[in-house]
Amino acid sequence: MMIAKTELAGIIGGMGPLATIDLMHLVMEETPATCDQEHIPLLVYSNPQVPDRTKAILGEGESPVKALTEAAQLLEKAGATFLACPCNTAHYFLPEVEVAVSIPIISMIEETAIEVKRANISKVGILATDGTIRTGIYQKALSVRGIETDVPDEEHQLAVMEAIYAVKAGCDLKEATQILEPALTWMSERVEAVIAGCTELPMLLRDPMPGLVVVDALRVLARRIVERAQPAGRTY
Numbered sequence: 191m192m193i194a195k196t197e198l199a200g201i202i203g204g205m206g207p208l209a210t211i212d213l214m215h216l217v218m219e220e221t222p223a224t225c226d227q228e229h230i231p232l233l234v235y236s237n238p239q240v241p242d243r244t245k246a247i248l249g250e251g252e253s254p255v256k257a258l259t260e261a262a263q264l265l266e267k268a269g270a271t272f273l274a275c276p277c278n279t280a281h282y283f284l285p286e287v288e289v290a291v292s293i294p295i296i297s298m299i300e301e302t303a304i305e306v307k308r309a310n311i312s313k314v315g316i317l318a319t320d321g322t323i324r325t326g327i328y329q330k331a332l333s334v335r336g337i338e339t340d341v342p343d344e345e346h347q348l349a350v351m352e353a354i355y356a357v358k359a360g361c362d363l364k365e366a367t368q369i370l371e372p373a374l375t376w377m378s379e380r381v382e383a384v385i386a387g388c389t390e391l392p393m394l395l396r397d398p399m400p401g402l403v404v405v406d407a408l409r410v411l412a413r414r415i416v417e418r419a420q421p422a423g424r425t426y
Contacts, residue, residue: 197419200270200293202261203236205243205277206358209389209408210236213276216412221420230419233270235261243279244321255283259290266291274298274415276389276408278328279321301414302385302407303331313338314405315377317350317370318387328387340381346373350388357390367394378402 199217203210214232223229240258245251258280262273273295275284281299288295306314316328316339329339342350353370357363370391377384383403386392392406 197271198269199230199232199415199419200262200265200268200273201232201234201236202258202265202273202275202277202280203234204238205240205275205280206390207236207238208357208360208393209276210234212389212393213274213408213412216409217415220409220412220416230416232415233265233268235265237261240280243277243283244319247279247282247321247324253283254280255286258283258287262287262291262295266293272296272418274411276411278387278389278407279319279325282321282325282327296411296414296418298407298411299327299331302387302405302410303328303335303337305410306332306337306383306385306405307335309383309403309405311337311383311403311405313340313381313383315340315342315381315384316387317342317373317377317384317391319354320347320351322387323347328385340377342373342376346376349373350391353394354388354390357393363393370394374399374402 218229221229241252241254243254246253265273270293272293278298281297284295314337323341332339349369350373353366356366356369378399383405385405385407386395387407389408392408395404398404
């Protein structure tokens with residue numbers, strides 16, 4: 191009799207540390223468990239020293255590829271059967287990381303685009319770092335699925351970045367939410383939904399503006415981790 195292989199998620203974390211913790215919490219929320227033993231195991235390597243991804247994309251800093259590759263290989267050696275990275279901007283570099291490991295990496299970008307398509311959203315705004323916006327990774331993933339995209343203008347993108355780095359700096363989340371508010375107001379007049387395309391942003395979008403749908407990329411990733419890691423045939 192063949193025994194189904196048990197899947198073990200490896201999390202390439204630390205970008206930032208709070209987003210990694212938030213992902214772990216979301217994985218717990220998305221798991222239909224009634225006791226400790228029904229939750230899924232996670233291997234988490236949280237390395238906050240990974241070079242700034244946005245600065246690297248903008249040509250202003252060191253590439254994070256070496257650090258990301260080392261994290262992926264460490265997790266694979268520890269027994270992970272697939273990987274996930276709770277950092278949207280880091281996904282730009284993941285093709286270089288994938289070739290250095292023999293296990294798959296779930297793409298938060300692709301999975302979020304699939305989620306937007308399933309929701310029948312025809313036009314979506316992208317709230318993300320300068321680096322993520324500059325690479326166009328979300329725009330491309332959505333465009334191939336026939337979904338129109340919009341991004342903040344220069345003034346409101348500055349507000350998005352200020353809010354993101356406020357979270358990374360450990361500022362009060364209410365204050366960071368107020369920083370983000372003008373960008374949300376601007377977006378609400380242009381699109382029916384926005385993607386929280388930086389893993390710090392969902393923490394600031396718990397109570398979005400009325401009529402504005404928020405697609406939480408981090409929660410999408412958590413769901414895919416649970417779907418893949420849940421033991422086959424388990425009933426809760």
